[in-house]
Amino acid sequence: MNALDDVIDSLSRLPGIGKKSATRIAYHLLKNDRSVCLRLADDLSVLHEKIHPCKICGSYAEQEVCPVCSDPLRDRSVICVVEQPKDVQSIEAVREYRGLFHVLGGVIAPLEGIGPDQLRLSELVSRIHTEHISEVILATNPSVEGDTTALYIQKILKNLGVKITRLASGLPVGGDLEYADKLTLARSFRGRSVF
Amino acid sequence: MNALDDVIDSLSRLPGIGKKSATRIAYHLLKNDRSVCLRLADDLSVLHEKIHPCKICGSYAEQEVCPVCSDPLRDRSVICVVEQPKDVQSIEAVREYRGLFHVLGGVIAPLEGIGPDQLRLSELVSRIHTEHISEVILATNPSVEGDTTALYIQKILKNLGVKITRLASGLPVGGDLEYADKLTLARSFRGRSVF
Structure with missing residues (x-):
């Protein structure tokens, strides 16, 4: 060798x-x-x-507090909850969202031995209490684990008086009905909006 | 950043x-x-x-002379001429060939300003003179540049009394006539062998 x-x-x-x-x-x-x-x-x-996790949101940064958390121009009343630090980067690249983030560090996956205790959920709850958050956007992946985790978080947060939303799931832009899988197509019906 | x-x-x-x-x-x-x-x-x-180029064949090695050139069990009467050091590795992985190698360091490509002088051709000629080589296998890629380079080398070597051969070109094993490009199919006819 x-x-x-x-x-x-x-x-x-x-x-x-x-x-x-x-x-x-x-x-x-x-x-x-x-x-x-x-x-x-x-x-x-x-x-x-x-590079270390930001001590507030958990995404990666060179500083103790990441550029998003320390940016005075961000909307500090909204938190977008994601699975991994790289999801923050994906969302930031789109330049659509101007609020804060919270990285869970994973999803509930019993088969891999990951339960709610291993995720950064207590940090999320204490942020909602202290930071005057009005909306929590659940942006976990539209997968079985991501959906389960979103449902679990929704149950934890529902009595805290914050609006809880979930990213829309449906046909990808530029896609084709013919090639859409059954679950995606079914979900695009359930989530249809008035035109 | x-x-x-x-x-x-x-x-x-x-x-x-x-x-x-x-x-x-x-x-x-x-x-x-x-x-x-x-x-x-x-x-x-x-x-x-x-890692440096082997001083004999030009492929990469940790030693001054690469493991192939210093292996006493290799057939020292055959030289396989390839474009790049990585081609040596591809051929060695097949375990079909047991002779020596010679790396050109590129192919003749006038558009990129690479002429015969930039390739290790004089080294090849002097090896044929000093190492009692009986066969030179031209294993440049079956591309326009690779074919041109093989033809050029064949012209240089034809009076040196060595047998000059070229790797077979034709249908890939497991391939399908339907999906073969025209040039490959034409070449498989020209290079057909008696069954």
Whole structure:
């Protein structure tokens, strides 16, 4: 096992990268300038050191409090609840939502041994009490686990006097009825709006 | 631009990795144990330091002479000529070929300004003179550039008294006549063998 095999092995453990892609990337790095490879190495070596969960919302940030939580221009009366830090990034990229976030750190998945206690739910409840929140948007994924988790949170929060909403689920824009799966199509009927 | 964006940016410059894959990988690295990330960083940081072209064949190795060139059990009368070091790895993975290699370091591509002088051709000719080679297998890709380069090498070598062969080109195993492109199908006729 030489240094090249080591790189291929390490790269192929990353999500979405198989042995062939890893090999291609390793040879690409060797063929190109040394600085490209060293820059990536440097960036990776400081990643865990510099990036930590925001102590308020739980998404990743270099500071103790993330840019969203510390931005005075955000709407501080709305919290969008998501599963993972990367969901914050996906939503921020759309530039549609201007409120705050709360990262659960996962979903209720009994088969994987993840119960409500492992999620950041007590932090959510205390934020609703202290931060004068008027609406909680449940933005967990439209999957079995995501729906279950949303339902569980709705039950916990329903007596706290906040409006609780769930992201719309239905046909994707640009999609085609023919190719929509049955569950999505059924849900698009249930969630239909007046035109 | 924080440390997380730096990693995403560096990763998305790698071949076959777009912005979405890079983001997914970066969040995966952050979520998982710090040691995975640091091991990849370490492997990358020593890659260029440890791996160099073999001084005989030009493929990558940790030693001055690569394992293939220094293996006494290889057939030292045959040289397989390939474009890139990664082609050596592809051929070695098949375990069909037991001879030596010679890496050109590219193909003749006038549009990209790569002429015969930039390829390791004089090294090939001197190896044929000094190493008692009886056969040269031209294993450049079956592309316009690869075919041109193979033809050029064949012209250079034809008076040196070595047998010159070219890898067979035709229908891929498990393929279907219906989906074969015209050029491949035409070539499978020209290269047909007696059954």
